[in-house]
Structures are given as C-alpha cells and as structure tokens.
Amino acid sequence: MFGLLIERYEGKLFHYIKRTINFPDQETEDILQEVFIKAYKNLNSFNPDLKFSSWIYRITYNHTISYWRKNKNNNLNLSIEDSEILLKTLSTDEDIADNLDTQLESESVREAINSLDKKYRDVLVLKFLEDKSYEEISDILKKPSGTIATLINRAKTKLKDKLT
Amino acid sequence: MNKKKIKLQVLDKIKELNLEPTPKWHFILKDWVVWAAFSISILIGAAAFSVSVFMLRTNDWGIHKRLDDTFIEFAFETLPYIWIVLFAVFIYVGYYNLRHTEKGYKYSLPLIVGVNLLATIILGYAFLGMGVAKRIDAFAIDRIPAYERLSNEPRRQIWTNPENGLLAGEIKKVVQQDEIILIDFKDNEWKVLIKTNRFPDDLLEEGHTIQTQGEKTGDLEFSAEHIRPWQRNLPGKIQGNTLEMNENFRPKR
Numbered sequence A: 001m002f003g004l005l006i007e008r009y010e011g012k013l014f015h016y017i018k019r020t021i022n023f024p025d026q027e028t029e030d031i032l033q034e035v036f037i038k039a040y041k042n043l044n045s046f047n048p049d050l051k052f053s054s055w056i057y058r059i060t061y062n063h064t065i066s067y068w069r070k071n072k073n074n075n076l077n078l079s080i081e082d083s084e085i086l087l088k089t090l091s092t093d094e095d096i097a098d099n100l101d102t103q104l105e106s107e108s109v110r111e112a113i114n115s116l117d118k119k120y121r122d123v124l125v126l127k128f129l130e131d132k133s134y135e136e137i138s139d140i141l142k143k144p145s146g147t148i149a150t151l152i153n154r155a156k157t158k159l160k161d162k163l164t
Numbered sequence B: 001m002n003k004k005k006i007k008l009q010v011l012d013k014i015k016e017l018n019l020e021p022t023p024k025w026h027f028i029l030k031d032w033v034v035w036a037a038f039s040i041s042i043l044i045g046a047a048a049f050s051v052s053v054f055m056l057r058t059n060d061w062g063i064h065k066r067l068d069d070t071f072i073e074f075a076f077e078t079l080p081y082i083w084i085v086l087f088a089v090f091i092y093v094g095y096y097n098l099r100h101t102e103k104g105y106k107y108s109l110p111l112i113v114g115v116n117l118l119a120t121i122i123l124g125y126a127f128l129g130m131g132v133a134k135r136i137d138a139f140a141i142d143r144i145p146a147y148e149r150l151s152n153e154p155r156r157q158i159w160t161n162p163e164n165g166l167l168a169g170e171i172k173k174v175v176q177q178d179e180i181i182l183i184d185f186k187d188n189e190w191k192v193l194i195k196t197n198r199f200p201d202d203l204l205e206e207g208h209t210i211q212t213q214g215e216k217t218g219d220l221e222f223s224a225e226h227i228r229p230w231q232r233n234l235p236g237k238i239q240g241n242t243l244e245m246n247e248n249f250r251p252k253r
Helices: A002-021 A025-041 A052-070 A080-091 A106-114 A118-129 A134-141 A145-163 B003-016 B024-057 B061-065 B071-078 B081-099 B109-129 B132-143 B145-158
Strands: B166-176 B179-184 B189-194 B209-218 B221-229 B237-239 B242-244
Touching (some): A002 A025, A002 A052, A002 A118, A002 B003, A025 A052, A025 B003, A080 A106, A080 A118, A106 A118, A106 A145, A118 A134, A118 A145, A134 A145, B024 B081, B024 B109, B024 B132, B061 B071, B071 B145, B081 B109, B109 B132, B132 B145, B145 B166, B166 B189
Parallel strands (some): B189 B221
Antiparallel strands (some): B166 B179, B166 B209, B209 B221, B237 B242
C-alpha cells in the first residue's frame, strides 16, 4: 500500500525538491527517501480534512528546508528549464502578460527569479510549477490563504519589475 | 531518477529498521498539550491583566500635582510594569500556542491576536470582579521579597515627600485620638496630628502602615488631612484619591 503511494508521488516530489533547493540528483534522491520514511512514520498524523498531496508536500517542504539549512553550501537557484517553464506559465497570467516579453533570454529570466526572496520563490514554485491552489499552498506552507495571495501578488510584481 | 530504486530502498529501510507508524494517540496528545498550554497562557495572561487593572485603579493618581509632575510623568513612574510585561509575554505565548494547533496556521495574525486578547481581557475582568487580582497582589507582596521591592519602592519614594505634603510610614505609637508617632521609610520619627475623621476605625493602631496627605508644620511635625492604609488591598476600596467606604469601613466620630 505504501509502495503505491511512493510510486504515485516520487516523480512529483523529486521535481518539487529540485525546484525548492536544486541540489544534485543523488542528494535529491537521498532527501526524497528520507521524506518517504518520515511520511511513513507520521502516517497517523494525516488529517483527512486535508488533501493527501498537501500533507505529503508539507512534509517534503519542511524536510527539504531543514536539510538545506544544514547544508547551505549548495545554492537555491532554480534550474534553467524550470525558469523557462515558470516564465511561460507567468506569461499566460493576465496580470502580467502584457508586461512580459516571452522572448527574454533564459539566463536573465533565471537570474530575475533567483534574485527573489525565498518566500516569494516558494509560492511561485507551488503556484506556477506545481499548479497548486491558494488553499493547497496554505496547507503546505502552513500560512493563511490571505498571506499566500499577498505573497503571490508581491512576487509577481517584483518579477515584473525585474524583467521590464 | 531511478523510480524502482527509490521505492525498493524506502521499503527495504522500513523493513530493515522495523519501522512502524507512530500511534495516533501520540499526535492527539501533542495537540492536546498545545491546547492546554494555550489555556494556561490565557489564564496567566488574564491574571496579569487583572492585577495590572487593579493596580492602575488603585494607583494614587490624584497626588501628581503635589509632586510637580505632569500626569504623564507620574503615570510612567508608577505603571505596574511587571504585570504589563507579563501580560504582553503571555499574549505572545498564547498566540504562539494557538498558531501551533493543528489548524492554527489558517488564521491571520490579527485574528489570532484579537481572539487571544479578547479572551484574556474578558477572563481578566472576571478575575478582577472575583477579587483574584487583589489576592494575587497581596500574595506576591507577602511571599516574594523582590516583588514587594519592585512594587512598593517607587511608592515609598513618592510618599516620603513631607515638603510636598506626602508622608507614609509605620505607626509607632497612638498618643491620643488625633495624634500619632509615625516612623517614615527613612526611619525619621514624626509627630503627626490627625485633622480628619474619615478613615477605617481600626487603621490607627501601632504597627499599621499608613499614608497621609497634609502639610509639614515643623521639624518632624506633620498635619494629616487625609489618611488611608498603605496596602492597596487593605480595608476600603481606593479610587483616584478618595477612600470609598465599604462594609468594613466606618468613619470615626
């Protein structure tokens, strides 16, 4: 049964960890294994009011951040591919579509995204790369939905300012 | 990423370390502990709030004019800082606990702080009404020397001001109905003439500590126009600068 859960989430969570801290693949796999072990041990803490994916993403985020804090020698930068996906997704967002030039160089997009505060990158990754709703992001990051909405708006404004 | 490898490694590790999911009661207990800590912080915060209000209500607000202080200066000198700080600390502790309940993260900071403040203040007023604040203050003065010092030292200084008409101390001797010998907080011995009859009838007894307002009439001589007990929580409910009568209080004839 737990094997099925691993199969279902390992790909998504592997990418989510990479998008959160961008460590090398081998290290990311190690983190992912620890996440599943932690999830197994804490299975009884799962609250059915929550989506299972939000619960396991929350464990992943917390474990990833605590791992990153202990090993800060690696950077937090988003990969070029993810930066491009993020830009593409943001370009379809009506709030900033008019202001973004989709022909921008990948490297400058990446630089702009990576220069954002971590709190803004965390919400952008969940909203535009992981395709989570405000409610799900609120459950994952354990912040009120209103705060999530504010962070996303500010993140978009900051990104727009950096790219225009 | 090798999907098969990760799944096998995780399952092998679970088997190898003989891991089991933590029992549900463990998480339920953890949540209860957080709620209990929140309740305790509300109780302590409410107690601190009630004592703060009690001390503010019983502060000698009317005497600032005698000290040539502005009202603001006097307020800063006499605010019950210990209780105000304790109240603020436990509002924060309450916020922290509520935020760490299972669903606490869903609520905004103003909402959590607002609910916490409201609960603390309502309970604090209930404590005040039940006389809990008075008892806490008396207990702390009696049992905690440091509290007694912090709480009473500024008052002792204010009330050792005979030139400004303020004198307090312990009654050494009741000479006659309108004359006492009083030892002030600097160990000076004063002859005090009583020019009022509005005070509790058991107040003028040897060993009692009192505060008087009046006028210095000579070297170590004082004429008292107002007298009341030194302790805030002894007979009579003091408000502003007036001693109100209660069932324990009968004016002297």
